[in-house]
Amino acid sequence: xxxxxxxxxxxxxxxxxxxxxxxxxxxxxxxxxxxxxxxxxxxxxxxxxxxxxxxxxxxxxxxxxxxxxxxxxxxxxxxxxxxxxxxxxxxxxxxxxxxxxxxxxxxxxxx
Amino acid sequence: xxxxxxxxxxxxxxxxxxxxxxxxxxxxxxxxxxxxxxxxxxxxxxxxxxxxxxxxxxxxxxxxxxxxxxxxxxxxxxxxxxxxxxxxxxxxxxxxxxxxxxxxxxxxxxxxxxx
Numbered sequence: 001x002x003x004x005x006x007x008x009x010x011x012x013x014x015x016x017x018x019x020x021x022x023x024x025x026x027x028x029x030x031x032x033x034x035x036x037x038x039x040x041x042x043x044x045x046x047x048x049x050x051x052x053x054x055x056x057x058x059x060x061x062x063x064x065x066x067x068x069x070x071x072x073x074x075x076x077x078x079x080x081x082x083x084x085x086x087x088x089x090x091x092x093x094x095x096x097x098x099x100x101x102x103x104x105x106x107x108x109x110x111x
Numbered sequence: 112x113x114x115x116x117x118x119x120x121x122x123x124x125x126x127x128x129x130x131x132x133x134x135x136x137x138x139x140x141x142x143x144x145x146x147x148x149x150x151x152x153x154x155x156x157x158x159x160x161x162x163x164x165x166x167x168x169x170x171x172x173x174x175x176x177x178x179x180x181x182x183x184x185x186x187x188x189x190x191x192x193x194x195x196x197x198x199x200x201x202x203x204x205x206x207x208x209x210x211x212x213x214x215x216x217x218x219x220x221x222x223x224x225x226x
Contacts, residue, residue: 034214043115043201043217044154089153097207099215103153 002027006090006102013080013109021075021105023064023090031092033057033066033073038087038104047075047088080109114138115218117202123224130189132221134202141207143185144215145169145177148199160185192225199223 007022025031032051036044048057053068062077073090090102118133136143141162146154146169156169158177166177174196178186185204189196202218 036217041219043219044203045217046214049214093213097213101154103151 002031002092002094002098002100004090004092004100004102006088006105008105009087010106010108013107015082015109015111016079017109019075019077019080019084019107021088021090021107023073023075023102025071025073025090025092025100027071027092027094027100029095030068031094033064034091034093035062035064035073035075036089036091036101038089040086044089080107082109082111085109115202115204115216117200117218117221119221120219121222121224123226124189124192125226126193128189128192128225130192130223130225132187132189132200132202132223134185134187134204134218135183136185136202136204136216137183138204138206138216139182140204140216141182142205142213143179144203144205145175145185145187146201146203147171148201148220154201157187192223194225197223197225 003026005024034049035047037047038044048059050057050066056065064073064075085108087104087106089104115136144159145157155171160166160179176188200221203215205213205215
């Protein structure tokens with residue numbers, strides 16, 4: 001079957017700290033992988049994506065690399081800011097064109 | 112830019128009321144979706160629609176119905192609201208165009224409280 005597992009939160013970091021949010025997936029075939037971000041009081045918005053193995057998605061200083069050998073798509077940022085405080089969702093789009101979302105990881109960045 | 116709008120940001124209803132949540136997208140997308148979001152459970156798919164007049168059950172359709180009379184509009188209906196339907200409801204849409212990565216676009220959400 002298809003599923004996404006991401007690290008439990010909440011995560012609290014100081015400003016300028018390094019961020020990693022782990023995401024692993026199970027899928028049949030070759031899915032596309034996504035990270036979505038949800039800022040307080042808002043809907044989800046696409047942060048970055050990758051369509052095939054070894055692709056690296058990047059946006060706003062965030063990066064994630066599609067690792068087929070470890071079925072992972074971990075989100076990283078070298079130096080977080082207060083404005084990065086949000087909930088982050090890992091997701092996959094399978095070959096049957098269906099989305100599967102992780103449960104979300106809440107990040108709080110303190111000054 | 113794709114825009115997905117939802118009729119209300121916050122809604123308070125009483126148990127047993129009939130509730131309509133409306134969603135409109137402006138990019139001629141074929142597919143539209145309704146999710147509910149609850150702490151610790153992430154997003155759960157309620158219903159989706161591939162095209163006008165078409166609907167498919169998602170993972171948790173019980174207690175809900177939907178309507179898609181026009182391509183741009185997808186309505187979620189709670190026939191008789193219950194307290195366990197208190198949640199954040201998110202609408203989404205996407206295209207199925209060939210050669211296009213089918214990114215899903217979300218509305219801002221409706222936080223529904225059922226008393």
